[in-house]
Amino acid sequence: MALRTLPRICGLLLVVVLLGSLVASAQTGIDPAKVIDLTYSFGPDTIYWPNAEPFRWEKDAWGPDAQGRWYAAAHYSGSEHGGTHLDSPVHFSQGKQTVDEIPVGRLVAPVVVIDIAAKCAQQPDYLMTPEDIARWEKAHGRIPQRSVVLVRTGWGKFWPEKKRYLGTDVKGDVANLHFPGISAEAARVFASRGIHGIGIDTASIDFGQSKDFASHRVLAEANVYGLENVANADKLPLTGATLIAMPMKIAGGSGAPARIVALLP
Secondary structure, eight states: OGGGGHHHHHHHHHHHHHHHHHHHHHOOOOGGGEEEEOOOOOOOOOOOOOTTTOOOEEEEEEOTTSOEEEEEEEEEEEEEEBBEEEEEGGTTSSSSSSGGSGGGGGGGEEEEEEOOOOHHHHHTOOOOOOOHHHHHHHHHHHTTTEEEEEEOSGGGGGGTOOOHHHSSSSOOOOOOOOOOOHHHHHHHHHHHHHHHHEEEESSSSSOOOOOSSSHHHHHHTTTOOEESSSOOOOGGGGGSSEEEEEOOOOTTEEEEEEEEEOOOO
């Protein structure tokens, strides 16, 4: 067996183990208290990038038909990148995976949480550093390969107050965005760990004042997907949970709205 095939086999085995655990849980009943919804509802208050098309939902039919039978249907639209969503690698790296090309096995994975909320509370434009990662790994061990990292900044407490969450509530105003993110140096560390994805409880992996989206580019080049506007990050343990991220499977998509949940240990 060629050594280069071992990581792929190990990844498949991990998915089999995780899915087997989910099946076993389904057969015995999943404890609702151990299922955490990490997704914000999509509606009129959903936060989008200031220059992006917001979420729109309109009723086509909503009531009894001519025979008095109930019927409801509606249509929706919006940008790929808004609300709780997934960034596919092609978003910032040409030729990398689109939404529909991400193997489903990469969307179900162990999740580790790195909490930098205390630093972000003191500095809204705080950038996670490699030292933040090193401190976490000293306490909890090396970030596992084929896992998802969730960066907890504490910014979820501001949702859905757009001005506090983004730093501005003016349509089209991208100059006055203020929220924490991940430095390019920290992104390089994450990429070197062989993770599947990275999530954050802000509007972007890069901080609000970023002009080049360097962290996006580093991670996308490594085919690491992003999860942004993640809800309820404060309800997860630092280790031990399993994350399931199911984006809308848009063919060729650079991103997509996603339903993200976590199963507690």
